[in-house]
Amino acid sequence: MEGAVVLLDFWPSMFGMRTRIALAEKGIKYEYREEDLRNKSDLLLQMNPVHKKIPVLIHNGKPVCESLIQVQYIDEVWNDRAPLLPSDPYKRAIARFWADFVDKKIYDLGSKVWKTKGEEQETAKKEFIESLKLLEGELGDKAYFGGENLGFVDVALIPFYSWFYAYEKCGNFSIEAECPKLIAWAKRCMQKESVAKSLPDKEKVYEFVLHLKKVYGIE
């Protein structure tokens, strides 16, 4: 179980944030290494030759790639505390389904919201809100998707909250107005130290998005 843990990451990455939260929830000490994605380190290229992407979790010198796979790995290795997946197979399947839904929908739709304009942006906003509403439905009256405590879906989704401000500014809309329950859930998550420590400041993210827009030549 013990052994050096290194995380190759990039501060605004929602995917990196997931792994940071999981490590924090389990109280695991690790070395955080910031990557410059325009100048990737040899270590990154060596540890993730297939995708050459962050985050990469390196445990005892061996790499685990893909954020949700890392979260499951962390849950399985450090299985004596703060479980992220429930023990019941059916409940686990539901958690995996919704984490996968977040992966399939939220990143791409969110990206479209800040990258596009006009009708394309309106469609993206509409579908983005629809997806969040489906997630709200799944949350129901629970404090967290994981029930009483943070679970797999909470960890999968909460990083996007740090990007909501940027989406709202770029898309000129209010996510809270459409999905108040989800925002209440997000604020609840932010009360947790593991989450608060792992998410960047929303203004910094917005600045970063504006910088990206310049780089991509998006108005």
Add this chain to the structure above:
Amino acid sequence: MYITPVKQEDLANNMAEEVKLFKTWSTPFGLRVVWALKLKGIEYESIDEDLSNKSALLLQYNPVYKKVPVLVHNGKPVSESLVILEYIDETWNQNPLLPEDPFERARQRFWAKFNEEKLLPTIMAIFTKEGKDREEAMAAWVENLKFVEEELKGKKFFGSEKIGLADLVFGWMANLIGIFEEVTGLKIVDERYPLLLAWMQEFYEHPVIKDTWPPHDKMIIKWQALYENYHPAK
């Protein structure tokens, strides 16, 4: 022996279970679930859907995507093939699809994801596109296959000695590559990938897998028709 015998108490448990699988006759995603159930010796009822006229039950069991496959176990639905495979593995412990070691589990999941996010979109692009777009898809495909070939070094299956999760996810290649090659006239997996070709053969002929393939001529007709949709005769 390719599989260990199913214990009597597991059989008794199966009798009390109700397992239904919603799929179509041809879907490779549904076939993965068939394989998992067969490998574990689980009895189930198969419901083949007509996707142009989806049943009310399917829409009720999978309201989010309205797709197949859906596994319904004692009335409770599970959707998305990878989620279903892990559910099956965790519910019925015989012939595990995933190893015990967390690092090796992560490895299987990584390659399963690689198949879904890299191989499948690329093969569909090769099938559906023309000209420069197809060339680009082919180039991406070749790059992807190099990684797959590398992963198979020293292993009989992706799961090592026996079929595992990643093998079931890659399994579509064992019959669909041949069908695509026949329909498109393209060589899609060539002799540069001897390990992959050997794996495809091994998987295709595996005693648990070999009788599950949908009828070849029916598949050719289906994929030929689809191909013509994307490449209408001028």
